[in-house]
Amino acid sequence: MINEKAPNLALPYIDQSSVYDMEEDIGKVLVLTFWTSWCPDCGRDLPKKEQLYKTMDHEKVKMITINVPGRERTLEEGVKYAEKYLSQPTLIDDGRKYYDYFECQGVPTTIIIDQHGRIHDIFGDQAPFLEIVESIGRLI
Helix, strand or coil: CCCCECCCCEEEECCCCCEEEHHHHECEEEEEEEECCCCHHHHHHHHHHHHHHHHCCCCCEEEEEEECHHHCCCHHHHHHHHHHHCCCCEEECCCCHHHHHCCCCCCCEEEEECCCCEEEEEECCCCCHHHHHHHHHHHC
């Protein structure tokens, strides 16, 4: 899967009626984080990603979180969590469509897509945060 062309994500935002289209961000490094509201590992990972998001050059890197309703207790819990804790753009997966496409084994899972739309790295739920940051750094 590494170095394969990533699918063109076209998913709705969790807090808007519009749909995100990944094609608009080709040329940037794209960092996707799949998560659920009930996950303790997500509770540790997402605040670190929020800090990184606030310091990142948004002309070079686009960070997006993706709630996985197919693994949530209720869609409302995902919405409440995003409203309370996330400032970066947050999308809603189509059930588990992209979660399953990227062969995620748990949450959080982080997918890094390079400037050409190819999958650069995939990090599972136990990946050290520093390894994710280093992987982004190799691309920018």
